[in-house]
Amino acid sequence: MIYTTRTTLTHLPQTHRVVVRLRHYFKNMLCPDLHPPAAVRGMQQLDRAAFSKTIKVPHLLVPKDKNLNEVCRSIKKYLLKMERYKPVITEEYKITLHPMAVQKWEDLADVKLEKLDIGSEALVWQEIQLCYDNWKYDEILKAVLPEDKEALSSFSKIGHIIHLNLKDHLLPYKQLIGEVMCDKIADCRTVVNKSLSIDNTYRNFQMELLCGEPNYQVSVKENGCLFQFDFSKVYWNPRLSTEHEKIVKMLNKHDVLYDLYAGVGPFTVPAARKGCEVLANDLNPDSYQALVTNCALNRVSKNVTCHNKDAVEFIKHELKQAFLTKCADKCFLGEMHITMNLPAMAVEHLVHFPGLLKSEDIVLHKKPLVHVYCFAKGVEDKKQIARELVERWLGMEVEDMLKEIAFVRNVAPNKDMMRVSFYLTEDLLFGRTTSKKRPLDEELRLSDLSKRPSNKMKDQRKQLAKKAKNVFSVSQAKKKDLKKTKEVSSTLKKIKVQDKREKVDQKFQDLHAQIVTKKAPKPAPKPLPAKNKNKPDTKKIEADLNVMQM
Numbered sequence: 011m012i013y014t015t016r017t018t019l020t021h022l023p024q025t026h027r028v029v030v031r032l033r034h035y036f037k038n039m040l041c042p043d044l045h046p047p048a049a050v051r052g053m054q055q056l057d058r059a060a061f062s063k064t065i066k067v068p069h070l071l072v073p074k075d076k077n078l079n080e081v082c083r084s085i086k087k088y089l090l091k092m093e094r095y096k097p098v099i100t101e102e103y104k105i106t107l108h109p110m111a112v113q114k115w116e117d118l119a120d121v122k123l124e125k126l127d128i129g130s131e132a133l134v135w136q137e138i139q140l141c142y143d144n145w146k147y148d149e150i151l152k153a154v155l156p157e158d159k160e161a162l163s164s165f166s167k168i169g170h171i172i173h174l175n176l177k178d179h180l181l182p183y184k185q186l187i188g189e190v191m192c193d194k195i196a197d198c199r200t201v202v203n204k205s206l207s208i209d210n211t212y213r214n215f216q217m218e219l220l221c222g223e224p225n226y227q228v229s230v231k232e233n234g235c236l237f238q239f240d241f242s243k244v245y246w247n248p249r250l251s252t253e254h255e256k257i258v259k260m261l262n263k264h265d266v267l268y269d270l271y272a273g274v275g276p277f278t279v280p281a282a283r284k285g286c287e288v289l290a291n292d293l294n295p296d297s298y299q300a301l302v303t304n305c306a307l308n309r310v311s312k313n314v315t316c317h318n319k320d321a322v323e324f325i326k327h328e329l330k331q332a333f334l335t336k337c338a339d340k341c342f343l344g345e346m347h348i349t350m351n352l353p354a355m356a357v358e359h360l361v362h363f364p365g366l367l368k369s370e371d372i373v374l375h376k377k378p379l380v381h382v383y384c385f386a387k388g389v390e391d392k393k394q395i396a397r398e399l400v401e402r403w404l405g406m407e408v409e410d411m412l413k414e415i416a417f418v419r420n421v422a423p424n425k426d427m428m429r430v431s432f433y434l435t436e437d438l439l440f441g442r443t444t445s446k447k448r449p450l451d452e453e454l455r456l457s458d459l460s461k462r463p464s465n466k467m468k469d470q471r472k473q474l475a476k477k478a479k480n481v482f483s484v485s486q487a488k489k490k491d492l493k494k495t496k497e498v499s500s501t502l503k504k505i506k507v508q509d510k511r512e513k514v515d516q517k518f519q520d521l522h523a524q525i526v527t528k529k530a531p532k533p534a535p536k537p538l539p540a541k542n543k544n545k546p547d548t549k550k551i552e553a554d555l556n557v558m559q560m
């Protein structure tokens with residue numbers, strides 16, 4: 011019997027998971043004798059000794075005058091393969107065979123042992139000792155965790171840190187899971203669990219140390235570049251490596267990249283390595299520091315200018331200035347790319363693009379290409395949801411400006427991270443847009459959309475959760491403090507946000523009315539001048555948004 015399994019290799023020393031095809035001749039977990047002892051089921055405190063067991067398995071006793079290597083080669087596929095178990099005992103000329111593969115002499119018929127002058131008397135059943143060392147982490151956990159509930163599904167590896175996101179039913183086993191991971195996964199020295207699904211402004215996870223050293227300074231490679239950072243203080247998600255790569259592939263040597271929420275540099279650094287000029291920004295001082303360090307580590311500092319400010323300020327000043335400079339530069343032949351990877355909020359910042367260059371006396375030679383990320387929630391077509399979000403915040407349709415809408419990753423049931431790539435046109439940047447009026451039914455649908463829990467409302471909840479921030483800090487990994495996580499979680503659920511939510515809903519509808527341009531009944535014969543009445547009052551909108559961040 012030959013099994014070909016598609017397996018996720020989560021123990022690889024890379025920062026992202028790799029799916030490869032593995033050939034297992036005989037799957038050990040299909041053979042009950044090779045399972046850990048049944049008594050370990052439900053164990054919450056790791057007792058390594060409890061995994062010891064004795065089993066009887068087939069062995070081939072090779073006569074000492076034979077060539078052991080030759081026998082091993084021919085019988086290779088029948089060997090018992092387990093973690094840290096040597097199936098060939100050279101000194102004794104003894105080979106352990108797989109108990110599922112070999113139950114009688116005839117099972118070895120295709121090996122033609124007779125030709126090597128070895129007869130059926132060579133096949134014997136002898137005891138072997140198995141212990142904790144002989145199983146991989148997934149085999150150990152499968153034996154311990156509740157059989158009837160979802161197993162540990164996936165985790166991320168960031169340098170020496172294993173990052174788990176345990177479901178509630180696995181929390182009683184978290185200490186054990188941490189220890190098993192530390193024991194079993196090559197170069198893992200720290201295991202943390204995402205403590206609550208609350209992301210703060212800087213998008214670094216609130217985490218709890220489960221096992222190992224409280225050292226979060228990591229060194230990882232992505233897209234051929236080296237990144238160093240403190241994982242407890244900055245945002246890093248190994249699941250975005252493919253998306254980072256896709257964007258970097260779009261860039262050419264003479265392009266410029268404006269990376270508005272740069273993090274520690276996964277777009278910036280490889281783009282600069284390609285030779286692009288990069289203007290990178292991040293609000294988190296720790297991300298900014300790591301960004302500067304990573305540029306230096308990868309010897310690209312000369313191509314990158316780093317900023318540490320709010321993206322809105324960055325758009326209004328640095329980005330605007332950069333557009334003006336590039337437009338004045340006749341020698342500039344490249345493309346301008348703008349990455350906006352802050353999916354919970356970036357679309358809202360699009361409101362600052364219309365009219366950004368109004369009253370500037372320049373000609374736009376190139377249309378900058380924006381890559382904005384967002385979360386599309388709901389059962390409807392996610393591309394359409396993403397597009398409507400962008401249109402809502404831009405206050406216009408993107409039809410003629412659209413390059414592509416791409417799925418990035420699934421975040422939760424009915425919630426996908428999407429990328430909308432679209433061009434900033436001259437009309438948009440100079441505030442000359444005469445947005446096509448949406449059909450009424452589409453307007454209604456949009457106002458429905460605005461009734462959905464918005465990012466701002468989520469932020470409210472985040473702000474509330476932030477007040478309990480200390481409770482979730484990594485330094486509080488002691489058992490007594492970890493209890494607080496649950497307490498706060500249930501308290502948060504009880505907080506009534508309904509009243510505030512309604513106010514925010516109302517505000518959003520008001521804002522929506524301002525943002526989505528109300529066009530004159532007849533199409534204007536010419537593009538409207540820069541002082542277009544229909545243009546959103548971005549200052550007022552920004553002030554309103556700030557008020558809403560209760």
Ligand SMILES: C[S@@+](CC[C@H](N)C(=O)[O-])C[C@H]1O[C@@H](n2cnc3c(N)ncnc32)[C@H](O)[C@@H]1O
Binds near residue numbers: 245250272274291321
């Ligand atoms: C989702 S992470 C993306 C980081 C990086 N670009 C990546 O792809 O991994 C978003 C980043 O935006 C930063 N950030 C959050 N709010 C911001 C703001 N208002 N202005 C600028 N950066 C902000 C966070 O510190 C975080 O590093």
